[in-house]
Amino acid sequence: MALKKIYNLLYRHHGPQHWWPGDSPFEVMVGAVLTQNTAWINVERAITNLVEHDALSAEVIVKTHPKRLAAWLKPSGYFNVKAKRLKNFCHWYLQHGEYQGLNQWSTDTLRAGLLSVNGIGPETADDILLYAFARPVFVIDAYTRRLFSRLALINGDEGYEELRALFEQGLAREAAPVELFNEYHALIVIHAKHHCRSKPVCEGCCLNRTCVVPEQG
DNA sequence: ACCCAGGGTCATA
DNA sequence: TATGACCATGGG
Structure with missing residues (x-):
């Protein structure tokens, strides 16, 4: 499954993020x-x-x-x-x-x-x-849309619930979904911070071959 | 000086 | 349902 593969690449590159920062x-x-x-x-x-x-x-x-x-x-x-x-x-x-x-x-x-x-x-x-409640819910944010649009895995204009269902179901077979969703969203955010600030096309960042993301397709 | 950041609500058409 | 205005500080 493509979603898990991308997760593995992000995790390998950035390491565990152990989110959310906060003591309670x-x-x-x-x-x-x-x-x-x-x-x-x-x-x-x-x-x-x-x-x-x-x-x-x-x-x-x-x-x-x-x-x-x-x-x-x-x-x-x-x-x-x-x-x-x-x-x-x-x-x-x-x-x-x-x-x-x-x-x-x-x-x-x-x-x-x-x-x-x-x-x-x-x-x-x-x-x-x-x-906070450790429920297996996949968080969709602007970075998620941007990243997976560039990967051509989504269109980008899908509704929130549609995307959430897509990610949750796409990862439904994986073990420990709470831990996986936790790290996945954190990795997407940290990835965006480090590499994907410029908007339209991501030259020189993780989204071309030089970094985390696999070549087109 | 400009652009953006770990969004959401409300008014309008 | 789908845009647009608005909220506002601080760092690059």
């Missing part, structure tokens, strides 16, 4: 919201601010004034929007029993619950499912 499932969830369209380095600064104010907790976040929360989130950009989204998420999170309670839910139910929160879309939900 809740920190992963917060990071997933804060990293929306934002460089991770800036998310780290915002999380550091939360930690320094003992605010990396759902209870504290829901009762912190929006302006105050937004000030802590400032380095991660969109701070007013993200303050709102974090609060929305934390309300929902506390309301449904936090990690212990939510972890009893089936993956489909949990996913639907996450998507019901205003500010959590499919990618953020899947980040949380995979990296």
Whole structure:
């Protein structure tokens, strides 16, 4: 299967990434919201601010004034929007029993619950499912589309759910899907960071023969 | 000075 | 359903 072969090449080249950076499932969830369209380095600064104010907790976040929360989130950009989204998420999170309670839910139910929160879309939900709840969900992001479009394995304009199904089913026979999906998404991101920044055609990066990706086809 | 970053929502046609 | 505007900081 082509998907597993590409994974092996990425893994061989970049090594294990052991994602998600973060010391607790809740920190992963917060990071997933804060990293929306934002460089991770800036998310780290915002999380550091939360930690320094003992605010990396759902209870504290829901009762912190929006302006105050937004000030802590400032380095991660969109701070007013993200303050709102974090609060929305934390309300929902506390309301449904936090990690212990939510972890009893089936993956489909949990996913639907996450998507019901205003500010959590499919990618953020899947980040949380995979990296905080260890559910076998494949995260689709812009890098995934870019990489596999260039490999001509997808068109690029498919819907999110269509692509997610494609990857999950394409790797369904592999052992340990959670670990595989975890590393795979992380490798795609790290790969993009190192080699695939320029957009249209990827000259001189991993996508031509000199690097990770096998020659056309 | 410009472009992008580990997206999502909302208004409009 | 499908675009477009908007959110906003920080690094290259």
